[in-house]
Amino acid sequence: MKLRNQLTGRCSKVFFPYLLISPAVIYILSMFIYPLFSSLRLSLRSIRLYELTTGGVFIGLKNYISALQEPRFWNALGNTVTFMVISVGLELLFGLGIAMLLNTKLKGRSFYRVIIITPLMLTPVIVGIDFKMFFNYIYGINNWFLGLFSLGPVQWLSHPFWAMFSVITTEVWNQTPFVVLIVLAGLQSIPNELNDAAKVDGANELRKFLYITLPMLKPMLYVAIFWRTVATFRVYDIIFVLTGGGPTYSTESMSIMVSSLGFGSGRMGYANALSFLMILIVVIFALIYNKKTQTNY
Amino acid sequence: MQIHKVVRYVLLIAVTMIVLFPIFWLFHMSIISPNEITTLPPKIFSKPSFESFFLIFKDNNILKYIFNSFIIALSTTALSLIIGLPAAYSLARFEYRGKLFFSISVLLLYVMPPIAMVLPFYRIFQSLGLSGTRVSLALAHSLITIPLAIFLLRGFIASLPTEIEYAAMIDGCTRVESIFRVTIPLLLPGIGATAVLCFLYSWNDFIYASILSGRFSKTAPLLIAGFITDKAIYWDRIASAGVLVLLPPLIMGVLVQPYLVEGLSAGSVKG
Numbered sequence: 001m002k003l004r005n006q007l008t009g010r011c012s013k014v015f016f017p018y019l020l021i022s023p024a025v026i027y028i029l030s031m032f033i034y035p036l037f038s039s040l041r042l043s044l045r046s047i048r049l050y051e052l053t054t055g056g057v058f059i060g061l062k063n064y065i066s067a068l069q070e071p072r073f074w075n076a077l078g079n080t081v082t083f084m085v086i087s088v089g090l091e092l093l094f095g096l097g098i099a100m101l102l103n104t105k106l107k108g109r110s111f112y113r114v115i116i117i118t119p120l121m122l123t124p125v126i127v128g129i130d131f132k133m134f135f136n137y138i139y140g141i142n143n144w145f146l147g148l149f150s151l152g153p154v155q156w157l158s159h160p161f162w163a164m165f166s167v168i169t170t171e172v173w174n175q176t177p178f179v180v181l182i183v184l185a186g187l188q189s190i191p192n193e194l195n196d197a198a199k200v201d202g203a204n205e206l207r208k209f210l211y212i213t214l215p216m217l218k219p220m221l222y223v224a225i226f227w228r229t230v231a232t233f234r235v236y237d238i239i240f241v242l243t244g245g246g247p248t249y250s251t252e253s254m255s256i257m258v259s260s261l262g263f264g265s266g267r268m269g270y271a272n273a274l275s276f277l278m279i280l281i282v283v284i285f286a287l288i289y290n291k292k293t294q295t296n297y
Numbered sequence: 298m299q300i301h302k303v304v305r306y307v308l309l310i311a312v313t314m315i316v317l318f319p320i321f322w323l324f325h326m327s328i329i330s331p332n333e334i335t336t337l338p339p340k341i342f343s344k345p346s347f348e349s350f351f352l353i354f355k356d357n358n359i360l361k362y363i364f365n366s367f368i369i370a371l372s373t374t375a376l377s378l379i380i381g382l383p384a385a386y387s388l389a390r391f392e393y394r395g396k397l398f399f400s401i402s403v404l405l406l407y408v409m410p411p412i413a414m415v416l417p418f419y420r421i422f423q424s425l426g427l428s429g430t431r432v433s434l435a436l437a438h439s440l441i442t443i444p445l446a447i448f449l450l451r452g453f454i455a456s457l458p459t460e461i462e463y464a465a466m467i468d469g470c471t472r473v474e475s476i477f478r479v480t481i482p483l484l485l486p487g488i489g490a491t492a493v494l495c496f497l498y499s500w501n502d503f504i505y506a507s508i509l510s511g512r513f514s515k516t517a518p519l520l521i522a523g524f525i526t527d528k529a530i531y532w533d534r535i536a537s538a539g540v541l542v543l544l545p546p547l548i549m550g551v552l553v554q555p556y557l558v559e560g561l562s563a564g565s566v567k568g
Contacts, residue, residue, distance in 0.1 A: 016472065020387035021399055023380040024443065031440060032406055035417035042417065052420045101309055106302075112309055114551055116316050121550030123501040125518040126539040129525065130323045133532060139335040141322070173319065185558050234410035237503045241522055255412040255504070262416055263508060275413035286408045 036279075043273035049266035056269065063273035073274065075249055076257040083168060083239075083253060084232040090172045091228055092221070095179025100209070102180070103187045113184075120177035128241035131170045132157070135242070160250035163243050167251050170238050175231070179224045186220030187213070222293045226286075233282060254278050323543070326536035334532045349533035350541075359520060359538055365431060366516040366542075370499035372435035373442055377495045378488065380439070381446030386476065388447065389454035407444035411504045414440055419508060429511015437505040442495040449494065453487030454480070490556035493549045500545060517542045 043063055047056030067073050102113050119127070134141045135156035143153040156166045190213065198208050236255040239245065245252035245260065252260075258278065262271030326334050330346040353359045387393075388400060414437070422433045457480060465475035481488075506516040521538050524531040 013472075014393075017387040017391040017393045017396075020383035020391075024384040024403070024447070025399070027380055027439070027443060028402055028406060031436060032402075032409070032414075035414060035421055038421060039413065039417040042420070053424050098312055101305060101312070104305060106305060106309065109309075110555075112313055114554055115313055117554050118320070118547065118550055119316055121497055121546040122320075122543055123503075123518055123521075123539075123546060125501075125503045125522050126323070126543055127319070129521065129535050130319050130539065132525075132530075133322070133326070134319070139337055141339060144337050144339065173315075181557055188558070230408045234412065236412065240503070241525065255410060258412045258416070259504075259508070263419075268416065268420075272416050275410070275416055278410050279413050282408050282410060283405060286404060290404075 039272045039276060042269055043276050045269045047269040049263065049268050052268060059269075063270045064277070067270065067274050067277060072249065072252075072257060073277075076252050076254050079164070079246075079249075079251060080233060080235070080253045082164065083171070083235060083251075084229060087168050087171050087175075087232050088225060088228045090168070091176045091179045092224065094172065094176045095224070096183055096217075096221075098176070099180045099183035099187060100213075102184060117177045117181060119174050120181070122174065124174060124237040125241055127174050128170055128238040131166070131173070132242055135166045157243055158247050160247055163246045163251045167239050167242055167246075170242060171232065171235065174238070175228065179228065182220050182224040183217060186217045190216045226289055226293075229289075230282065230286070233285075234278075320543075323536055323539050326532060327540045331533035334536070349537040353534050353538050353541075357520060357534065357538070359517070359541065362515055362517045362520045363541065365510075365514055366500055366518075369431050369434045369438065369514070369516065370496045372431070373438040373499035374492050374495040376435060376439050377442040377446040378492060381443050381491070382450055382488070385447045385450030386454055386480075389451045390459065403444045403447050407441060407448070409440065411441070415505060415508050418505075422509065429509070429514055431514040433509055434502075434505060434514055434516070435499070437509055438499040438502055442498050445498065446491050446495055449491045450484075450487060453484055453491070457483055486556050490553045493553040494557075497546055497549060500542075 042056070044058060044060055045056040046059045046062070098116060102109055102116065106112075137143060137153060137155055137158065140156070142156060146153065154162055156162050194212050194216070195208055198212055203211070234255050235253050236259070239251055239253050239256055243251045245256050254274075255278075258271050258274045261267050261274065325341065327349060328345045328347065329340065329343050331349060333340055333343060384399075384403070388396065418433070418437055419428070422428045422430075427433045461479050461483070462472075462475045465479045466472065470478060501518065502516070503518045503522065506514075506519050507522070510516060510519065517538070521535055521542060524535045524538070
């Protein structure tokens with residue numbers, strides 16, 4: 001009995017939240033802060049894969065400077081940004097549309113909802129390989145289908161432009177349901193009275209959408225944009241299995257470049273510098289985005 | 298009016314088919330005989346053959362990979378819930394110094410590109426003697442699933458009115474007791490949804506697994522990716538292995554889906 005009263009005493013009231021977050025803090029310190037510093041230290045050295053625990057020479061910021069001067073870096077960054085902007089844009093467009101579709105009073109709509117959300121759950125690697133079959137030049141379905149209309153076979157995965165197209169298509173198919181989910185959640189919180197009142201005032205569907213739905217969805221859209229942008233920036237799985245970086249680096253994303261340089265070529269110091277630049281970009285984006293949109297992530 | 302509805306139905310069905318077709322095709326590829334996979338025109342109705350399923354069990358030992366994936370995903374989920382639930386509760390219910398700092402740290406943790414963490418992880422695990430173990434993969438996966446769990450659980454907890462906990466405390470419970478007796482039982486759907494998402498992330502992971510795994514910890518996605526070799530692509534094995542590996546995500550995704558929409562709308566949109 002006495003113990004019970006002690007737990008509600010002032011002292012424990014103050015400490016209790018800190019107690020609750022202590023496992024998380026321990027994890028963050030050991031698996032986040034420490035590795036980050038380790039990575040930073042490695043990035044300031046010229047060090048190779050085989051000498052990770054033993055060697056390496058301190059060279060200061062040389063890795064960073066050569067990274068910013070190397071065309072491959074800017075190519076990867078450009079690819080990643082292109083991939084990011086187009087993918088997120090399409091996902092928003094389709095996601096919004098599909099969510100609006102699912103939100104109407106159609107028969108069996110929860111059944112359709114379950115099906116349409118499914119691609120999001122699938123393993124990206126498997127999705128990528130599945131689509132790899134479709135995009136195959138010789139025996140893929142896409143070219144066979146085009147052939148039915150006498151349209152030439154397309155080099156889906158071996159032409160720089162089409163490779164990016166294919167990769168984006170796969171990503172959009174895989175991840176649009178995420179936007180659908182978020183928008184659906186947002187749509188459910190829009191009070192019906194608003195739309196009814198607008199109807200009484202003579203608004204048609206388009207006006208209702210533009211002036212009621214869209215503004216009320218803004219917080220959710222900001223959330224969706226944030227997560228999708230962060231996720232597409234770090235894209236790896238899908239591009240790796242579809243093109244491995246594309247015909248002559250045309251689909252090489254930042255993650256693939258870093259992995260290739262670090263574990264492929266073994267230039268660990270350089271790779272760590274590159275990854276630190278990635279971290280910088282992402283952190284700056286996260287902080288600025290949250291500030292500007294006051295997104296309740 | 299009529300036309301509107303018809304258009305909506307048509308669109309809905311079109312979207313559903315676009316969604317279903319790749320999945321259907323994977324299932325289809327896994328059931329037809331291997332040499333028919335790459336023939337054109339695509340044969341839809343042909344004699345089913347489960348040969349590739351037998352092969353992936355016999356030749357490729359897929360059970361081992363699935364087992365590894367399962368153990369790692371389970372560990373990741375357990376770790377994430379144990380660490381994430383208390384942290385989420387503190388974020389949802391309390392105000393304290395450093396709360397914003399902690400909150401931002403969790404966010405930053407989530408946005409870290411995996412490749413950026415894989416590089417130091419590789420070296421750290423190597424020096425700890427943990428390289429290639431399932432433990433190291435579970436720890437690595439938790440990097441993403443712990444913030445995910447915190448974010449989701451915080452939303453779920455915040456949607457529960459505080460009055461019920463106070464009511465329990467008035468009736469004689471301590472804070473801790475009220476959490477266990479009142480909050481957590483009400484939270485079970487949310488915890489379940491969170492657990493499923495954590496499990497899925499770990500199950501589906503490729504980048505951490507491809508670099509940090511060793512002989513005894515290779516996961517299922519690695520096996521499937523490994524069927525793409527320089528010499529040939531073993532579509533039949535890819536398809537059948539893919540079907541097996543996709544089953545947990547498919548089933549769990551279907552089960553958890555209603556809770557997600559509910560949880561997202563309850564927790565995130567507060568105006």
